[in-house]
Amino acid sequence: KQEVTQIPAALSVPEGENLVLNCSFTDSAIYNLQWFRQDPGKGLTSLLLIQSSQREQTSGRLNASLDKSSGRSTLYIAASQPGDSATYLCAPRGGGSEKLVFGKGTKLTVNP
Amino acid sequence: DGGITQSPKYLFRKEGQNVTLSCEQNLNHDAMYWYRQDPGQGLRLIYYSQIVNDFQKGDIAEGYSVSREKKESFPLTVTSAQKNPTAFYLCASRGGGIPGELFFGEGSRLTVL
Numbered sequence: 001k002q003e004v005t006q007i008p009a010a011l012s013v014p015e016g017e018n019l020v021l022n023c024s025f026t027d028s029a030i031y032n033l034q035w036f037r038q039d040p041g042k043g044l045t046s047l048l049l050i051q052s053s054q055r056e057q058t059s060g061r062l063n064a065s066l067d068k069s070s071g072r073s074t075l076y077i078a079a080s081q082p083g084d085s086a087t088y089l090c091a092p093r094g095g096g097s098e099k100l101v102f103g104k105g106t107k108l109t110v111n112p
Numbered sequence: 113d114g115g116i117t118q119s120p121k122y123l124f125r126k127e128g129q130n131v132t133l134s135c136e137q138n139l140n141h142d143a144m145y146w147y148r149q150d151p152g153q154g155l156r157l158i159y160y161s162q163i164v165n166d167f168q169k170g171d172i173a174e175g176y177s178v179s180r181e182k183k184e185s186f187p188l189t190v191t192s193a194q195k196n197p198t199a200f201y202l203c204a205s206r207g208g209g210i211p212g213e214l215f216f217g218e219g220s221r222l223t224v225l
Contacts, residue, residue, distance in 0.1 A: 004154070031212070032212060034213065034214060036216075041200075041219075041221075042218060042219065043116075043118075043202055043216040043217050043218040043219045044155075044202065044204075044216040045216070046213055046214065046215060046216075049212075049213045089154075089155075091155075091214075093212070098143065098145075098160055098162060098168070099157055099160075099170070099171075100157075100214060101154075102147075102154040102155040103154055104152070104153065104154045105154070
């Protein structure tokens with residue numbers, strides 16, 4: 001059974017800092033991995049999706065990497081802004097499975 | 113705009129009542145999902161459907177029911193058999209093929225009084 005861990009559970013940084021969010025998963029036989037952002041009381045917004053054959057994906061100030069063999073993914077946020085404050089979740093999708101398994105998320109606070 | 117619409121956003125229910133949460137998508141996606149989110153826990157899959165007139169139980173299907181009569185619609189009924197129904201419910205959909213990205217609605221918050 002896939003288990004997903006996100007460390008740290010919460011992170012508070014000053015504006016402008018570069019930061020890394022970590023995601024680890026126990027079953028490396030994944031099809032892809034998706035990173036989401038969730039604002040309080042809202043649904044999830046897709047940020048990046050990495051296919052199992054890829055090493056990284058970039059979108060603006062966000063860069064996600066995937067090391068499938070070690071069961072790890074990282075989300076790098078450059079030059080953080082207060083508007084980046086949210087909970088970030090990762091979700092690997094198992095090969096041949098319809099199920100994404102979600103981590104509990106990292107709650108990020110960027111202070112002005 | 114294309115997207116997923118969930119309604120109602122907030123819902124209050126008395127114990128013993130069934131309630132139905134609506135989920136509509138205009139993304140032409142085949143697969144649709146219902147997740148439940150509780151404080152301090154990750155999202156848990158309730159039901160999913162890969163095609164019209166077919167659906168599968170997820171990890172916590174007890175006390176819930178769904179239907180998939182149209183490609184665009186995947187309503188979730190929270191029955192009186194669900195012991196702890198107060199939660200935030202999220203509907204999602206996914207297109208076929210690569211990359212298979214999952215998209216979510218804005219959620220429905222159900223409170224049992």
